[in-house]
Amino acid sequence: MIDRGHGLFVTLEGADGGGKTTQLRRLATRLRAAGADVLETVEPGGTPIGRKIREILLDKSNAEMDRHTELLLYFAARAQNVHEWILPHLARGGVVLCDRFTDSTLAYQGGGRGFGEETVLALHRIACGTLQPDVTVYLDIDAETGLNRARTGRGNLDRMDAQSLEFHRSVRAAYLRLAEAEPERIVTIDASPGANEVELAVWAAVAPRWERTLVR
Ligand SMILES: Nc1ncnc2c1ncn2[C@@H]1O[C@H](COP(=O)(O)OP(=O)(O)OP(=O)(O)O)[C@@H](O)[C@H]1O
Numbered sequence: 001m002i003d004r005g006h007g008l009f010v011t012l013e014g015a016d017g018g019g020k021t022t023q024l025r026r027l028a029t030r031l032r033a034a035g036a037d038v039l040e041t042v043e044p045g046g047t048p049i050g051r052k053i054r055e056i057l058l059d060k061s062n063a064e065m066d067r068h069t070e071l072l073l074y075f076a077a078r079a080q081n082v083h084e085w086i087l088p089h090l091a092r093g094g095v096v097l098c099d100r101f102t103d104s105t106l107a108y109q110g111g112g113r114g115f116g117e118e119t120v121l122a123l124h125r126i127a128c129g130t131l132q133p134d135v136t137v138y139l140d141i142d143a144e145t146g147l148n149r150a151r152t153g154r155g156n157l158d159r160m161d162a163q164s165l166e167f168h169r170s171v172r173a174a175y176l177r178l179a180e181a182e183p184e185r186i187v188t189i190d191a192s193p194g195a196n197e198v199e200l201a202v203w204a205a206v207a208p209r210w211e212r213t214l215v216r
């Protein structure tokens with residue numbers, strides 16, 4: 001595996017419509033203004049191969065997709081993102097902002113789909129080796145508010161959004177458990193206020209870590 005280098009690996013996590021994509025863009029702008037070399041990426045997707053895998057995952061006509069297939073496709077997209085984009089950028093000392101990462105799989109497939117943590121972490125070791133985010137911003141939102149925002153923002157729901165409210169509640173519970181288990185890495189931010197207020201909280205969580213990379 002490529003040396004992970006001195007870069008900073010930041011992931012944004014949370015339920016659908018919590019504001020991950022909005023906050024990732026704002027964070028990228030702030031980091032670039034501070035002089036960082038920022039790579040923005042998203043899962044599933046990011047790389048060209050990842051985008052093709054994303055289409056399969058989010059296509060509503062794939063209603064018969066088996067949960068094992070789904071799990072492996074998420075990790076297939078992730079492996080490509082890690083090896084083609086994330087590790088090389090970190091090795092150059094850059095900052096990587098990733099919209100969803102393995103915590104999403106732990107919450108949705110580990111929690112929501114019932115695979116459990118061990119199975120997901122075993123696949124993480126195959127796809128990503130020892131790579132872990134330096135900091136994970138978890139945007140916490142209740143399932144109803146998140147789905148309403150996602151619906152307003154995109155005008156429709158994809159295959160994952162269209163799951164039951166109960167599924168989305170179990171996903172949130174799984175995120176809260178993860179955040180409780182790893183308070184050093186995962187910063188929980190209340191995503192219910194307006195985007196400007198959330199942006200300040202995200203910056204307060206990430207800026208000190210970015211400054212620390214400068215003296216490494
Ligand atoms: N703090 C906020 N308050 C109100 N609306 C917001 C806030 N943040 C984002 N939005 C709006 O909510 C919608 C969803 O936001 P965004 O796409 O950033 O969320 P997301 O977490 O990336 O969602 P998804 O999981 O669906 O990709 C967008 O229309 C966005 O403009």
Ligand SMILES: [Mg+2]
Nearest residue numbers: 020021022099
């Ligand atoms: Mg998004």
